[in-house]
Amino acid sequence: MAKELKELTRSEENYSQWYNDLVVKAGLAENSAVRGCMVIKPYGYAIWEKMHDALDRMFKETGHQNAYFPLFIPKSFFSKEAHHVEGFAKECAVVTHYRLKNDPEGGGVVVDPDAKLEEELIVRPTSETIIWNTYKNWIQSYRDLPILCNQWANVVRWEMRTRLFLRTAEFLWQEGHTAHATREEAIAEAERMIQVYRRFAEEWMSLPVIVGHKSPNERFAGAEDTLTIEALMQDGKALQSGTSHFLGQNFAKAFDVQYLDREGKLEYVWATSWGVSTRLMGALIMAHSDNNGLVLPPKLAPIHVAMVPIYRGPEQMAAVLERLGSLAEALRAKGLSVQVDDRDNVRSGFKFAEYELKGVPVRLAMGPRDLEQGTVELMRRDTLEKETVPQEGLVERIEGLMEEIQRNIYRKALAFRDSMITRVDTWEEFCEVLDTKGGFVSAHWDGTVETEVAIKEATKATIRCIPLDAEEEEGRCIHSGRPSHRRVLFARSY
Amino acid sequence: MAKELKELTRSEENYSQWYNDLVVKAGLAENSAVRGCMVIKPYGYAIWEKMHDALDRMFKETGHQNAYFPLFIPKSFFSKEAHHVEGFAKECAVVTHYRLKNDPEGGGVVVDPDAKLEEELIVRPTSETIIWNTYKNWIQSYRDLPILCNQWANVVRWEMRTRLFLRTAEFLWQEGHTAHATREEAIAEAERMIQVYRRFAEEWMSLPVIVGHKSPNERFAGAEDTLTIEALMQDGKALQSGTSHFLGQNFAKAFDVQYLDREGKLEYVWATSWGVSTRLMGALIMAHSDNNGLVLPPKLAPIHVAMVPIYRGPEQMAAVLERLGSLAEALRAKGLSVQVDDRDNVRSGFKFAEYELKGVPVRLAMGPRDLEQGTVELMRRDTLEKETVPQEGLVERIEGLMEEIQRNIYRKALAFRDSMITRVDTWEEFCEVLDTKGGFVSAHWDGTVETEVAIKEATKATIRCIPLDAEEEEGRCIHSGRPSHRRVLFARSY
Numbered sequence: 001m002a003k004e005l006k007e008l009t010r011s012e013e014n015y016s017q018w019y020n021d022l023v024v025k026a027g028l029a030e031n032s033a034v035r036g037c038m039v040i041k042p043y044g045y046a047i048w049e050k051m052h053d054a055l056d057r058m059f060k061e062t063g064h065q066n067a068y069f070p071l072f073i074p075k076s077f078f079s080k081e082a083h084h085v086e087g088f089a090k091e092c093a094v095v096t097h098y099r100l101k102n103d104p105e106g107g108g109v110v111v112d113p114d115a116k117l118e119e120e121l122i123v124r125p126t127s128e129t130i131i132w133n134t135y136k137n138w139i140q141s142y143r144d145l146p147i148l149c150n151q152w153a154n155v156v157r158w159e160m161r162t163r164l165f166l167r168t169a170e171f172l173w174q175e176g177h178t179a180h181a182t183r184e185e186a187i188a189e190a191e192r193m194i195q196v197y198r199r200f201a202e203e204w205m206s207l208p209v210i211v212g213h214k215s216p217n218e219r220f221a222g223a224e225d226t227l228t229i230e231a232l233m234q235d236g237k238a239l240q241s242g243t244s245h246f247l248g249q250n251f252a253k254a255f256d257v258q259y260l261d262r263e264g265k266l267e268y269v270w271a272t273s274w275g276v277s278t279r280l281m282g283a284l285i286m287a288h289s290d291n292n293g294l295v296l297p298p299k300l301a302p303i304h305v306a307m308v309p310i311y312r313g314p315e316q317m318a319a320v321l322e323r324l325g326s327l328a329e330a331l332r333a334k335g336l337s338v339q340v341d342d343r344d345n346v347r348s349g350f351k352f353a354e355y356e357l358k359g360v361p362v363r364l365a366m367g368p369r370d371l372e373q374g375t376v377e378l379m380r381r382d383t384l385e386k387e388t389v390p391q392e393g394l395v396e397r398i399e400g401l402m403e404e405i406q407r408n409i410y411r412k413a414l415a416f417r418d419s420m421i422t423r424v425d426t427w428e429e430f431c432e433v434l435d436t437k438g439g440f441v442s443a444h445w446d447g448t449v450e451t452e453v454a455i456k457e458a459t460k461a462t463i464r465c466i467p468l469d470a471e472e473e474e475g476r477c478i479h480s481g482r483p484s485h486r487r488v489l490f491a492r493s494y
Numbered sequence: 495m496a497k498e499l500k501e502l503t504r505s506e507e508n509y510s511q512w513y514n515d516l517v518v519k520a521g522l523a524e525n526s527a528v529r530g531c532m533v534i535k536p537y538g539y540a541i542w543e544k545m546h547d548a549l550d551r552m553f554k555e556t557g558h559q560n561a562y563f564p565l566f567i568p569k570s571f572f573s574k575e576a577h578h579v580e581g582f583a584k585e586c587a588v589v590t591h592y593r594l595k596n597d598p599e600g601g602g603v604v605v606d607p608d609a610k611l612e613e614e615l616i617v618r619p620t621s622e623t624i625i626w627n628t629y630k631n632w633i634q635s636y637r638d639l640p641i642l643c644n645q646w647a648n649v650v651r652w653e654m655r656t657r658l659f660l661r662t663a664e665f666l667w668q669e670g671h672t673a674h675a676t677r678e679e680a681i682a683e684a685e686r687m688i689q690v691y692r693r694f695a696e697e698w699m700s701l702p703v704i705v706g707h708k709s710p711n712e713r714f715a716g717a718e719d720t721l722t723i724e725a726l727m728q729d730g731k732a733l734q735s736g737t738s739h740f741l742g743q744n745f746a747k748a749f750d751v752q753y754l755d756r757e758g759k760l761e762y763v764w765a766t767s768w769g770v771s772t773r774l775m776g777a778l779i780m781a782h783s784d785n786n787g788l789v790l791p792p793k794l795a796p797i798h799v800a801m802v803p804i805y806r807g808p809e810q811m812a813a814v815l816e817r818l819g820s821l822a823e824a825l826r827a828k829g830l831s832v833q834v835d836d837r838d839n840v841r842s843g844f845k846f847a848e849y850e851l852k853g854v855p856v857r858l859a860m861g862p863r864d865l866e867q868g869t870v871e872l873m874r875r876d877t878l879e880k881e882t883v884p885q886e887g888l889v890e891r892i893e894g895l896m897e898e899i900q901r902n903i904y905r906k907a908l909a910f911r912d913s914m915i916t917r918v919d920t921w922e923e924f925c926e927v928l929d930t931k932g933g934f935v936s937a938h939w940d941g942t943v944e945t946e947v948a949i950k951e952a953t954k955a956t957i958r959c960i961p962l963d964a965e966e967e968e969g970r971c972i973h974s975g976r977p978s979h980r981r982v983l984f985a986r987s988y
Contacts, residue, residue, distance in 0.1 A: 032628065033571075034615065037564035039628050042643065045560050067539050070531035071617075071648055071664050072587070075594070077527075079602035093566070094591040094605050095617065098652040100569070100584055108573035111588050111614055120605055121528065123565075123589065123617070134526065134533050143839065149536065154565055154648065158592040170565050345637065 036169030046302035072121035077129035081254040087221020091158035093123040165282035173277030186270035194227040197242035206297040206410035212465025224248035233286040236438020238491035244274035294359025298402040310367035444484035446477035530663030540796035566615035571623035575748040581715020585652035587617040659776035667771030680764035688721040691736035700791040700904035706959025718742035727780040730932020732985035738768035788853025792896040804861035938978035940971035
């Protein structure tokens with residue numbers, strides 16, 4: 001098993017294999033018997049739970065409530081919003097029957113042909129349609145607005161090529177769906193929520209992101225505007241990490257949701273939706289990890305401190321474990337999660353490798369000499385630096401380290417990301433940067449879908465976003481040469 | 495709308511309609527456009543979240559971790575455990591296709607016949623099969639045991655007659671699935687978890703329950719023993735509120751899950767599973783509520799205190815709201831959830847009715863005279879008692895009241911439940927009690943499935959459980975007259 005731990009593919013050899021190895025060997029997730037569906041293992045789920053809890057608090061602080069809507073959506077609902085049906089009603093799981101029966105020929109169970117549904121049900125790929133069909137009954141007057149609901153749920157999109165966390169047929173997510181009396185209020189909501197995502201990425205995931213608008217071609221199916229947070233992975237590819245959509249009155253019109261305003265006039269309701277998913281797990285892993293394994297920001301780490309006793313014989317073991325136990329208690333009293341590893345069937349070197357693989361922020365090792373001298377060996381995962389420190393003041397030191405590691409991981413990712421934004425002004429440069437350096441390419445674009453599609457076909461790069469803070473700057477489109485008023489960010493992406 | 499609030503059907507007139515009215519009018523849940531699937535509305539979901547959080551803590555305190563397994567289960571998995579297939583592989587949602595396409599004849603979207611799955615997928619009705627198929631890869635030796643996993647998830651059982659929360663096609667639940675090296679350890683786990691459920695019901699839901707074994711006929715499909723908590727509703731019907739199953743080696747054998755024990759011998763693994771669902775919402779509602787609406791135990795109430803200002807004109811309103819605001823702050827500082835109702839478009843009488851309907855444990859009303867005299871009117875929802883109390887010391891008074899209400903609701907439910915357990919020794923008495931009084935009937939049973947089935951057919955009553963604390967007592971079966979060694983509890987049930 002120590003050997004198995006070492007068998008992490010090196011990222012520079014095969015990034016994609018390194019990622020998959022890491023997810024599986026660190027115990028985060030694995031493929032299941034159902035094509036494209038993953039099993040999220042306890043260690044991976046513990047990270048997701050911390051993401052869930054932090055996001056959920058942020059949603060509630062911004063006035064949102066949770067609710068729950070059906071897993072199934074009648075097929076006909078998808079046809080009601082013209083763009084939405086193009087984007088979502090295609091690759092999806094379709095329920096056609098509601099009963100199995102014993103095979104009369106003895107071959108186990110078979111689908112009962114008599115139990116065919118009159119109308120097929122779609123396993124939700126996203127819930128705008130069923131939710132707006134529901135909101136219709138909740139909204140009569142302006143006094144019923146705004147509605148600020150969020151749902152934590154599983155969704156299914158029948159992806160052909162899947163990758164753990166990044167693209168799976170079933171995934172977990174949250175989807176916010178809000179209803180407003182005015183266009184301005186809905187736009188403000190969509191902007192508020194993309195900033196919540198940005199703050200979550202930066203403060204919890206130590207992940208710098210660029211906030212911007214999607215180009216029309218990359219918008220959510222049914223949206224008038226899509227805001228996105230875009231992160232950069234260590235292989236130079238971008239990852240869309242969260243989106244917030246201003247849906248205009250599209251779904252209100254599709255499902256006939258109107259309200260009486262203060263003047264007694266009937267108006268269609270304005271909508272937003274916004275979501276992040278278990279894809280964030282992929283972003284977290286790929287942004288920070290190295291060839292030794294995961295690097296977790298302390299705020300999302302299921303275990304903050306791992307303690308490994310070094311000993312010969314049961315007497316030494318008992319003495320060291322006793323001291324570690326009382327240190328662990330002191331740390332737990334401060335809200336830190338501590339694992340004292342008293343396994344006697346694996347060597348300490350194996351344990352060290354395992355905690356590095358699992359990205360535990362701080363590892364302590366203590367032997368008989370440390371006991372005598374009142375010291376302990378401390379290693380921080382983000383820098384792999386080891387030092388021998390006094391046991392006295394250890395709790396404060398580790399509390400401080402947690403904040404320092406959280407910040408340091410962010411700084412490192414930010415420095416890398418900033419070094420990977422390249423301004424180019426010619427098509428030649430554009431292609432060269434994409435092929436040699438990767439990362440974000442900041443370039444002028446003429447604003448047309450044709451050009452965007454042509455660039456994608458030529459280079460596989462897409463417009464990741466038009467950054468919110470993009471400055472006015474006159475220039476010429478790197479592809480068509482036509483005039484442009486600001487730069488946008490291109491990248492190859494997941 | 496005030497009229498609408500009053501339109502709660504009286505429980506003595508039509509209990510079932512009263513329940514449905516209450517669920518809908520209190521804003522807990524409603525039926526959706528998909529047959530049998532409900533929408534859980536924000537107020538209802540807030541209660542479920544509190545249940546979730548409390549249970550999740552209790553699971554973690556007993557050493558369990560959360561994980562997530564696929565929504566879909568290959569059809570063939572159901573055939574692997576003989577009893578399980580009988581119980582679960584029948585009324586379920588079957589996914590047969592993975593793509594829709596535009597109708598070539600222009601009729602919206604249709605199922606693409608080319609996208610038929612080779613093997614149908616079943617939307618999980620429960621996850622033993624997919625989980626044990628996964629555990630197979632997680633377990634090699636005794637060192638990998640025990641596995642103590644829990645999953646929070648949605649499941650689907652295609653029920654023909656559905657009722658909000660009590661029986662819906664899709665519902666939310668948690669399912670624990672544990673794997674053990676020995677029979678004894680698995681039995682102890684199943685017992686531990688039914689006691690966790692009992693404690694949750696009593697301490698959080700203020701709901702007294704009887705813990706016992708199910709009779710063989712009422713066991714979970716695939717279990718060797720099923721433990722249950724049984725609660726009594728105010729109409730005298732029982733509600734199974736949670737179950738914990740000792741599964742023996744049935745699933746380990748079906749999915750070939752073996753481990754090497756300390757002596758190097760291959761053994762099959764022992765299993766348990768246990769679950770509670772959104773059905774608990776139904777239990778909570780039916781156990782405590784009255785003709786004015788919900789009665790919520792404070793530990794599960796989304797709003798602890800509602801404050802209603804009484805005033806004439808904006809000046810009085812401002813003065814009263816200011817005082818209420820500072821009282822609210824003081825209560826919130828103690829962790830209480832407070833709603834200050836400053837709506838000026840509804841009368842205070844309407845507000846009073848609404849908070850009664852929603853089961854808010856304490857309602858305060860304050861008018862100009864209260865301002866002068868330093869008092870406030872306080873009503874507790876459980877007893878509907880009103881009194882005028884000083885504002886001084888109000889926070890401590892309300893903190894104390896929360897505990898008192900939590901206990902009082904339990905005491906009341908317990909007194910009712912205890913008054914509804916009737917010992918009978920003849921068939922005549924048995925039928926009479928069921929038809930006139932209802933509740934639990936404690937009677938002798940000969941231990942056979944035939945008798946159990948005959949009693950059910952004759953009376954619609956089933957054996958709810960063989961209580962854990964049932965005393966040895968010689969007697970004769972009320973139906974067959976054959977010898978019996980202990981009493982069991984019968985009831986009509988949901």
